[in-house]
Amino acid sequence: MARLLDGTELSRVMREEMAQEVAALRAVGVTPGLSVVLVGNNPASRAYVASKTRACEALGMKGQTLELPEDVSKEELFATIDRLNTDPEVHGILVQLPLPAHLPYKAILEHIRPEKDVDGFHPLNAGLAFVGDPRAFVPCTPAGIMEMLRRENIPTRGRHAVIVGRSLIVSKPLASLLVAPGPDATLTLTHRHTPDLAHHTRQADILIVAVGKQNLITADMVKPGVVVIDVGQNRVPDPGSARGYKMVGDVDFDNVSQVASAITPVPGGVGPMTITMLLANTLQAARQAHQARAT
Numbered sequence: 001m002a003r004l005l006d007g008t009e010l011s012r013v014m015r016e017e018m019a020q021e022v023a024a025l026r027a028v029g030v031t032p033g034l035s036v037v038l039v040g041n042n043p044a045s046r047a048y049v050a051s052k053t054r055a056c057e058a059l060g061m062k063g064q065t066l067e068l069p070e071d072v073s074k075e076e077l078f079a080t081i082d083r084l085n086t087d088p089e090v091h092g093i094l095v096q097l098p099l100p101a102h103l104p105y106k107a108i109l110e111h112i113r114p115e116k117d118v119d120g121f122h123p124l125n126a127g128l129a130f131v132g133d134p135r136a137f138v139p140c141t142p143a144g145i146m147e148m149l150r151r152e153n154i155p156t157r158g159r160h161a162v163i164v165g166r167s168l169i170v171s172k173p174l175a176s177l178l179v180a181p182g183p184d185a186t187l188t189l190t191h192r193h194t195p196d197l198a199h200h201t202r203q204a205d206i207l208i209v210a211v212g213k214q215n216l217i218t219a220d221m222v223k224p225g226v227v228v229i230d231v232g233q234n235r236v237p238d239p240g241s242a243r244g245y246k247m248v249g250d251v252d253f254d255n256v257s258q259v260a261s262a263i264t265p266v267p268g269g270v271g272p273m274t275i276t277m278l279l280a281n282t283l284q285a286a287r288q289a290h291q292a293r294a295t
């Protein structure tokens, strides 16, 4: 039976460490602040945003949500971001995705000042992260996966990491982090058009799956001893539960965990690490803003 990679517990430890750094910054008059812009009434987005701002406040940071109506114009949204860009008490800005179809989400993400872009989606941050510049804000999910591998003492040097999925927010930044000097992994990146996916996943020492399809990875697709990181979050009906649904990953957890050496659960694996890295990025933004003012 695989060892469980417990993102909730790791996050608890990391948040305790960060609370001390927040206290130190507050002692010099800086309260790290995150502003989340929420457009419309998508219940899943609303729940994500609430958990992000709650996590900020639990750490002694300031977390605020700016709610805009579903039919907000792009000019109004730009003006909101302009205000946050110039507010010295706001260190991190995040526009919750997905946005309604009439809003040009790329232009909106590019409107956030790169030094406040704690989601790491601005092309400047993507480029800085790609070249390994420490000023980069790395997107929270890949950053959380790297932190989990490091803290769980899972070696990456020379190991074969196979990533399923090629998204810009998870898989591509993770690929560049894994092959960077330090982690030094050997990499295979797969996607929808990869023939014989199982051929690749069976070679993985570390398998990371970020697709959004329940049971995409079954026990016959992995080799014994593999480390499995399941990023997928799929909502499936669960009439017995109070909410009427439950979250599952992309991996057939019950059977794959009989073969793997370590595996993340869903929920409680990558998810909490993602929010923890958002807090870490906000703290980094506050620290950098404070240093820039001091020099």
Ligand code: NAP
Residues within 6 Å of the ligand: 141, 164, 165, 166, 167, 168, 169, 170, 171, 190, 191, 192, 193, 194, 197, 210, 211, 212, 213, 231, 232, 233, 234, 270, 271, 272, 274
């Ligand atoms: P995305 O942008 O929809 O990308 C999914 C990727 O999967 C695409 O690159 C797609 O390939 C690939 N794909 C689809 N079917 C495939 C198949 N049969 N074989 C191999 N690859 C296939 O998704 P995302 O934003 O990366 O998110 C992926 C999942 O992770 C979702 O369930 C999401 O909810 C979850 N997620 C979780 C967290 C967290 O904190 N836990 C954070 C972010 C995302 P093509 O490019 O060829 O279409």
